[in-house]
Amino acid sequence: MPLLTDDQKMLKETAAGFLADEGGPAKQLRHWRDTGCTDGYGTELWKKFAELGLTGICIPEDQGGLGLGSVEAALVLEEIGRNLTPSPFLTTAVAGARAIEGTAHAERLYPGILVGDCVLALAVDESRGHSPEKTGLSAERRGNGFVLNGAKQFVVHGNSADVILTVARTSGSPGDRDGLTLFAVPKGAAEVDSVTLADSSKAARIKFDNVELDADAVVSEVDNGWTPLARALNAGRAGAAAELVGVAAGASTMTVEYLKQRKQFGKLIGEFQALQHRAAHLHGEIEIARAAALKAAELIDSGDDRAELAVAVAKAKAADVASLAVREGVQMHGGIGMTDEHDIGLYLKREAVLGELFGDVYYHRNKVAELSGY
């Protein structure tokens, strides 16, 4: 992994400053949670993402975006993770934008994404586990279009999204990568049941009951949905890994600060070796997870054929390390860590959701094994 360029460092600083000022739990997560916001995030903040150009981070320059890549998206997502900022950045500006890249839908949807008016969601999972190859939601040809039947769940931001990118099966059987088709389903076309998740973010369960779509709802080509889906999933998983690194780093920083303030037995608890060694171990693990996340992003950007493996490594490692970071964080904070008033518990909840998104630790470990031939 080459080191960050000056431009990348500048982007990281901009994102860090912006999100520390505007994106922290008091102004965003707690505020929207406690006021019962139905979107689960602030549209004003999302507009600010747009003003900074961040909604177009992965959109090509000739289509009005910043024309940057997964490395840059990772830098922003780490800051989003650190600040627990609720936003549709990952689903819209990263996974969604990548899914429609180079298709007719890019022409249609990028302008709205760039100004912060269009939010995308990705509907993949059909059961409690992630398994895109096993997609069974059916899309049958009828007239000039398609009729969709089936159900999706864990569609993050699916409750408020303007377009839900939905994976459906047009041929073959569950388990085949061939025969999948990606559809851009407009808001209101299917029955959306809004769900609040453990971290106060919003998702949807979606029912497709004879939902009729025009042929131009197809993203890319019929039966070749795996191509745009793989782009979206690679970008989404690498992005989730980067966000998890931010969650881990945020929780760890908060915990180390606490160790330097809290006194018991007349000593700062950070003087106890039982805690020092755990904090030091965690520090190293976070550095390693960050390196894995950046490596995955770098290989996506360079079009390397090892990217899929690197992404699986990154998602598994980042989820593992973030899981350790938030659990150690809650434990080392003692009783105060169990209260809703303290932010450390918010990290625990965020990690649980991000860890599951686009495949959990076990999914990605298995993928590493399969890609390595065992």
Add this chain to the structure above:
Amino acid sequence: MADLDIFRSETRAWLEANCPAEMREPMRSEADACWGGRNPTFQSDAQRHWMELMAERGWTVPHWPKDYGGGGLSTAETKVLKEEMARIGARSPLTSFGISMLGPALLKFGTEEQKKHFLPEIARGEIRWCQGYSEPGAGSDLAGLATKAEDKGDHWLINGQKVWTSYADKADWIFCLVRTSTESKHQGISFVLFDMTTPGVSTKPIKLISGYSPFCETFFDDVKVPKDQVVGEVNRGWDVAKYLLGHEREMIAGMGLGGMGGLGAGSLGAALKPDNALLRADIAAFDVDALAFAAMSERFFEMFKAGEAHPASPSMMKYAGTELNKRRHELVMAAGGSDALEWDSERSKNGKNARDWLRTKGNSIEGGTSEIQLNIVAKHILGLPGA
């Protein structure tokens, strides 16, 4: 950039033409390495030829200045050379503690005379060095060392004992920490160099649980050392020692890679082909950690060269790399079942699996224990109190 491309194509052509086929086979163990020395043992003519060819170009130490026997390459060129060597699987032409540990310390703390004298010998593989650090009473508390060096006017008189001296019985010279003052624990230590054939020096191999003896006890009985063989200032040897330890830890951390250079270079699961689902799951978890560590090693190398790495970060890498290597060998043993327990059969290559596994238990002890590394990270990186 264009210059670097030219350097790459020239390097590739030179390596292709000059690296013997035999030196493109992976090393099976430390015993396959070329260690050099006054009385070197070469496994083959090819090994000797490869070392000499590389030494001639200064490429045994490509980034050292040409004046000291190095190749005078820039960081970028050094990286290209490494990549090109890795591309054809070329073995390192020379392995030595002179290159990995003493050299960097001399470059930073040595006098011009010392550099001119010692570094070219190291680069050409003429002198094999060993490291005299630990003592029976000074392990994790290294600065508690007691080997005494008395100022006798025109020389130092050294008495005491070192332990865990790697290959002391095969080394020509030693770099050694000695106590020159008892007034201060850390600021009473000096870093001295001397010939292992000096009267009064003796060594005794230590047999390990693996059955092998890579380490020795080393005894000093009225050993006379010339005054100019101190590196850095007298009583300030701890600074040199710490700097050198950083390099040692970096080197040890490399074992976390287990000989695999990163993504695509193979995985433990691919090698072991586990048929038990639960073992497969453990191995997959290991492979994730190993591949993530490989990404970290790459990043760490870049950060270190660019001066962006925290000075205590080798401790973090040493800890992670050695713990990972221990896990690797536990899994190799688990997958090997009863085959892996054979100790002296030809079938088991003289018990390679079991002996290698046992050897790794020392990884998290040598060069500073895992617990000491965590102390260093807690204090110097996290800034925790009283650490």
